[in-house]
Amino acid sequence: MTRTETAQALAEAARRALRAPSILNTQPWRWRVHEDVLELSADRTRQLGSIDPNGRLLTLSCGAALHHARVALSATGHDAVVERFPDPADDDLLARLRLIDGHAPPERALEQLEAMRRRHTDRRPFAATVPVPAPAISAMTQAAEHEDASLHRVPVENVPSLATAVETAAAAEARMADYQADLHEWTHRPRAGGDGVTAEAVTARMALPVHLRDFSGDETLLDPGFGNDRFAEFFILATANDTRHDWLRAGEATSAVWLTATSAGLVASVMSEVTEVPEARELLRRLLPTPAYPQLVFRMAVDMQPPPYPKSARRPPSDVIEMS
Ligand SMILES: Cc1cc2nc3c(=O)[nH]c(=O)nc-3n(C[C@H](O)[C@H](O)[C@H](O)COP(=O)(O)O)c2cc1C
Known part of the structure; x- marks a missing residue:
């Protein structure tokens, strides 16, 4: 070449x-x-x-x-x-x-x-009527391991504990004025900038087994449809240590797991607030089968979401890529 x-x-x-x-x-x-x-x-x-x-x-x-x-x-x-x-x-x-x-x-x-x-975040309640197939779970687990991370399915009996950890984080963040300011900034970006979470990507707040990040202080334009998350599955992505190297690898694993899920016909959103508040992260850590550091939670289901898929904007390449 x-x-x-x-x-x-x-x-x-x-x-x-x-x-x-x-x-x-x-x-x-x-x-x-x-x-x-x-x-x-x-x-x-x-x-x-x-x-x-x-x-x-x-x-x-x-x-x-x-x-x-x-x-x-x-x-x-x-x-x-x-x-x-x-x-x-x-x-x-x-x-x-x-x-x-x-x-x-x-x-x-x-x-x-x-x-x-095709990969995208879908924050609508999932409409799946069947569980996530076992081969998809094992492919995602392998994808995480290939990037030096681990992926742990949260068993049904532990989902209420996950919900409690998420609530703990949400309550703490609701009291943080600086978080509210950041959330406001990144949900009210100028359209031309191609970044931030837009109203088209978020639904009004719904009663779900595990609550999603609350964007409802802002305009929400995504139709939630008729799903109820009944067949949603939750997975904790974790790493053995918690250094910046682990964080970078965890990000690579996030992409690898998500792309594997998309190829397997699954739809997903991720939840990080439960890892942002130390007390909640500790609760999450207790749900892991062996000692490790939780980095992110995936919510997934077989993709039976009604079209169209929610879309998110991107920055123009010229703002991000420098040729020298
Ligand atoms: C590290 C990380 C943390 C995230 N945390 C959340 C979250 O807590 N709640 C949520 O709804 N989406 C979360 N997301 C998803 C992003 O909001 C989403 O990727 C972004 O808006 C772009 O949309 P797309 O995934 O549809 O391309 C997270 C993504 C990453 C990589």
Whole structure:
């Protein structure tokens, strides 16, 4: 490949990675293409001071973008070496990807690339009338393990304890004025910016077995439909430690699990508030079968949601990707 072709392949991967999920759709990342290298950096101006003072959720979000870029490269026939936190002098440089080789795109990467186009957060009550199939659960578990994380299904008898942990977090955050200010900011972004959670992506508050983050202080335009979450399943994504390296890997695992779920015909939303409040995170930790650090909770079901799917905006590539 010529230099130009290499740079184009890297820029294309960064462009596709814009679809990655992120906390409150902050998209707190920056990409830089330089010769045969693609660099991912944290954009601290998009960090949520109230609920993410140490940048865990920001790093998780960037990890999801990193996994999206890895999938995009692999699916277009490129092998890349990934160095995480490559520069001890620059904490915000999260990863450096260097193209090394070409190969025939693996089937799995092609499936995941397709899933990247369809993956979305669905906050409507799930309409599924059948449980999540066991093969899908084992594929998601493997996907998490492949990224150095673990995925734990919350057994039905523990769902009330999960609900209590979530309520504990929601009550604490309802009292935090700085969180309310952050929530207001990221649900009232200028349309042209292509970020934040818009009214089209959230429903009015519903009575569900486990409550979702409350966006109901704002305008909600998403029709909740007739689902009731009866066949929703909950999964805790966890890591062995709780360093920034674990957070980045947990973000990669978030993307890997979510894309695997999408390919398997599942629909999902994620819940992080229960990990944002230390007391609630401790309750969540007790639901794990072995000692580990919970990073995020997935709510999933077989996709029987009525169309259209909720959509979320993205920043223009020129705001996020630098060619040098
Ligand atoms: C680390 C992280 C935490 C998140 N926390 C929540 C949450 O607590 N509640 C929620 O409804 N969505 C949550 N999300 C989903 C984002 O809001 C969503 O990815 C973003 O709005 C973009 O929408 P999309 O997933 O449809 O592309 C989270 C996503 C990430 C990566």
